[in-house]
Amino acid sequence: MAEKTSQTDAEPIPPQDRKGRAEDIVQILRKRIADHELPPGARLQEVELANQFNISRSAVREILGTLEQRGLITRVPNRGAVVAKLEFKEIYEIFDVRVALEGLCVREATRRAPPEVWLPHIERFGDDMERAIEKGDIARYSDALEDLRKETIDWADNSHAAHFLDLVLDKTHLIKLRVTLLPGRAAAGRKMHLEMLHFMRSGDAANAELTKKRIIRSARDWLERYRSFIL
Amino acid sequence: MAEKTSQTDAEPIPPQDRKGRAEDIVQILRKRIADHELPPGARLQEVELANQFNISRSAVREILGTLEQRGLITRVPNRGAVVAKLEFKEIYEIFDVRVALEGLCVREATRRAPPEVWLPHIERFGDDMERAIEKGDIARYSDALEDLRKETIDWADNSHAAHFLDLVLDKTHLIKLRVTLLPGRAAAGRKMHLEMLHFMRSGDAANAELTKKRIIRSARDWLERYRSFIL
DNA sequence: GGCCACAACTTTGTTGACATAAATGTTCCT
DNA sequence: AGGAACATTTATGTCAACAAAGTTGTGGCC
Secondary structure: OOOOOOOOOOOOOOOOOHHHHHHHHHHHHHHHHHOOOOOOOOEEOHHHHHHHHOOOHHHHHHHHHHHHHOOOEEEEOOOEEEEOOOOHHHHHHHHHHHHHHHHHHHHHHHHHOOHHHHHHHHHHOOHHHHHHHHOOOHHHHHHHHHHHHHHHHHHHOOHHHHHHHHHHHHHHHHHHHHHHHOOOHHHHHHHHHHHHHHHHHOOOHHHHHHHHHHHHHHHHHHHHHOHHHHO | OOOOOOOOOOOOOOOOOHHHHHHHHHHHHHHHHHOOOOOOOOEEOHHHHHHHHOOOHHHHHHHHHHHHHOOOEEEEOOOEEEEOOOOHHHHHHHHHHHHHHHHHHHHHHHHHOOHHHHHHHHHHOOHHHHHHHHOOOHHHHHHHHHHHHHHHHHHHOOHHHHHHHHHHHHHHHHHHHHHHHOOOHHHHHHHHHHHHHHHHHOOOHHHHHHHHHHHHHHHHHHHHHOHHHHO
């Protein structure tokens, strides 16, 4: 076995910046788990992580604690931590929660933001995007979607909803991507999002919310239809 | 100063039951914080807690970590943990989240549970309860409400929604109680819940959901009106 | 040859000591 | 007296060693 697992970071060890560093490492691991770079079932060994990030075992332990709270890993006593598996049922649970919370965020964002906020997004989801999707440039759509989501949550100004959405989106990040990649999904999603954005622009919070809910439910239906492909 | 803060528990220290014990202590502290037995701003000192529960400081540390994740305490570096304060804004945020998630739970519970499940609750919220409330027996109403909430969440069968509701209800537990104690609120709440229960009994998930949402929004309005009393 | 028992090894759990930062108390100088 | 610098105290942050549990490998016995 190799002497040491590669150290991602070999800085001169800042003196008392432990706290912030731990926070950073949580983000890194969140991303790796969300992207399945650490796939479900993968073991997270304390000493290995300690070496990898050049931190002490107790720091690793604390980090594992927060990842456990977030539901990203499960710890079995005396056996360590593994990346949590996402049960089928959980996926549907999360869709329902997303319908509720993202709907809330769209509604509130529509109420709070000045209408012109949505103009750049309407532009971005327009004809150019339609052509890009037709050519298979799904990443562009996905990026636009992500930016819109961020801005919406920002304007919704509800830290609790934002936090909870953060938690569930970590778990279903990859599934969301895969659904977007399904043939025809991006085109359908673009159209509906454009519709939603027009409601937002005109300040029609109720219809914006309904449309967002329809979008998420529709994504769930696509997942259901193609589930053998995606899971 | 006293030698030792009183030990709540002086068992012979079970051998390797650390994990479960820590979990218990989290529940205890959750309750104490929710009830304001530990009021906002109260300090939680590590050694003190360690003595009180007869556990090691690192165990306390882990417990404080989970309480922090739950948003019940805030930790400032090198200064320790204090019970988190609930800002005005947060209360409104939580009401909105509750409308979304409890609405979801009522809808799904209505869909999943056999209708007769709600009969005992309808009974319980009936005329007897009306008279009890008139006589000022608010506790009885509050208990019935709590049982209904638990059964609803149970039948809704959405662990994510249940978890998130757990988190926010810890924070607003006391406020919820105080609103219930406002003159007239319990009577109004009873009536609306009875209405909701009839929808649930007849399997009308959509109207049950709408009614639940109306109930929570109404509670928010009461809070707003009497906020100088409650906060 | 299969299987149980035992032993070595690996990994997590726990404890206590030490380091460091903030708060408090004290002293000395103006 | 007032205040700044310093010392003390108190609590948290960090680390490394030790203990316990689990896993794996080996050997003997039937």
